[in-house]
Amino acid sequence: AQRVTQPEKLLSVFKGAPVELKCNYSYSGSPELFWYVQYSRQRLQLLLRHISRESIKGFTADLNKGETSFHLKKPFAQEEDSAMYYCALKSGYNKLIFGAGTRLAVHP
Amino acid sequence: NAGVTQTPKFQVLKTGQSMTLQCAQDMNHEYMSWYRQDPGMGLRLIHYSVGAGITDQGEVPNGYNVSRSTTEDFPLRLLSAAPSQTSVYFCASSYSNSGNTIYFGEGSWLTVV
Numbered sequence: 281a282q283r284v285t286q287p288e289k290l291l292s293v294f295k296g297a298p299v300e301l302k303c304n305y306s307y308s309g310s311p312e313l314f315w316y317v318q319y320s321r322q323r324l325q326l327l328l329r330h331i332s333r334e335s336i337k338g339f340t341a342d343l344n345k346g347e348t349s350f351h352l353k354k355p356f357a358q359e360e361d362s363a364m365y366y367c368a369l370k371s372g373y374n375k376l377i378f379g380a381g382t383r384l385a386v387h388p
Numbered sequence: 389n390a391g392v393t394q395t396p397k398f399q400v401l402k403t404g405q406s407m408t409l410q411c412a413q414d415m416n417h418e419y420m421s422w423y424r425q426d427p428g429m430g431l432r433l434i435h436y437s438v439g440a441g442i443t444d445q446g447e448v449p450n451g452y453n454v455s456r457s458t459t460e461d462f463p464l465r466l467l468s469a470a471p472s473q474t475s476v477y478f479c480a481s482s483y484s485n486s487g488n489t490i491y492f493g494e495g496s497w498l499t500v501v
Contacts, residue, residue, distance in 0.1 A: 324478065324492040366430060374419045374482050374490060378430035
């Protein structure tokens with residue numbers, strides 16, 4: 281079964297602390313994974329895709345096929361990073377399977 | 389640069405009423421879809437379309453109807469609203485090629501009482 285698991289509903293850190301948002305997936309083929317971010321009452325925005333291997337707003341994510349994980353990391357959290365983060369797996373024709381989401385709260 | 393536009397942004401319905409959520413995109417995207425967002429469940433695919441005249445069901449299609457008469461528009465119809473359909477609805481679009489970015493609308497907050 282195709283599935284995305286984000287085990288933490290809430291991750292609370294202080295400004296300047298490292299952040300790791302966990303994402304595990306289940307997919308039989310070669311996965312295409314994404315991280316989307318949703319700031320309060322706004323639309324979802326693409327943050328990262330694994331095929332780009334890029335760093336956006338200081339965030340990085342590495343696909344680990346052995347552990348079937350795609351964790352999102354940032355070395356020093358900022359208050360403006362507070363948002364809802366969704367890990368997503370592309371299934372078939374441009375369809376996305378989303379995890380339940382993790383709310384990141386960065387405190388001053 | 390409008391992107392994906394959804395209307396209305398907020399709506400309150402009574403049980404049994406019908407309504408249509410509108411979605412339009414101005415990027416000439418072939419692929420459009422509707423998701424619902426519920427706490428603790430992420431976003432789930434309701435219906436999708438790979439081009440004008442072609443629609444298919446997603447993960448949670450029951451109680452919803454769609455049509456795609458033009459490339460730009462992909463309305464979502466609630467046939468007889470139920471409290472279980474209280475949710476936030478997002479429309480999304482992209483080019484059909486794999487690897488293209490999927491763009492989301494701003495969301496429509498629907499409450500069924």
